[in-house]
Amino acid sequence: MKVKLSRSTTYFKDGKEVEIDSLDLDFDRLTGNDIFEVEREMTMMGHPIGTQFVQSSKALAMLGAKAADVPTFLVETLPVKDAFKLGMYVKGFLMGFPIPLEHPKESEEPQL
Template sequence: MIITLKKSIKYDGQEVKELELDLEALTAQDLLDAEAELAAERKTPPIKEFDKSYLAIVGAKAAKVPTDMVKLLGAKDFTNLTMQVQNFLIAEA
């Protein structure tokens, strides 16, 4: 899935206009790594699938970009990314 950013960002000297989320390629290890990254920030949400920080980390993993890059997204783009991840994680099969 391609997310076209409403507002491009600059990261590592490059202009980023879109992110490609490969949610289907996520593994259990990716989710465990996202939990560990969240814990390193000393955040323990009651339900991580509803926590924007956790969803941002998982989204970064799906897009194969650093979490710091996702944190630069505009509000609408960030919300779109986290909603896509949330929908993927909690949607019934």
């Protein structure tokens, strides 16, 4: 599923600058280890989340970054609306809610 960002953002991958204007979420690529890595990163940043994973906006957005195959730190640079939207899609996936197959038209907001 493709999530359009409200503005493009850049990051470096393999020494090259990459510009993106959307995130292509592939939840099938995620494993339990991805959750454990996000928990470990959060703990190393001084924010242990324990059993509150689905309540943590940052943990959910970071897991979304893993589903999109972008660095987890990228979520910190996204506009707040985009970071929150990303987290909501991940939360919906984890809780078993239906996920839209494609991004809605520009004038429509996703229904979660």
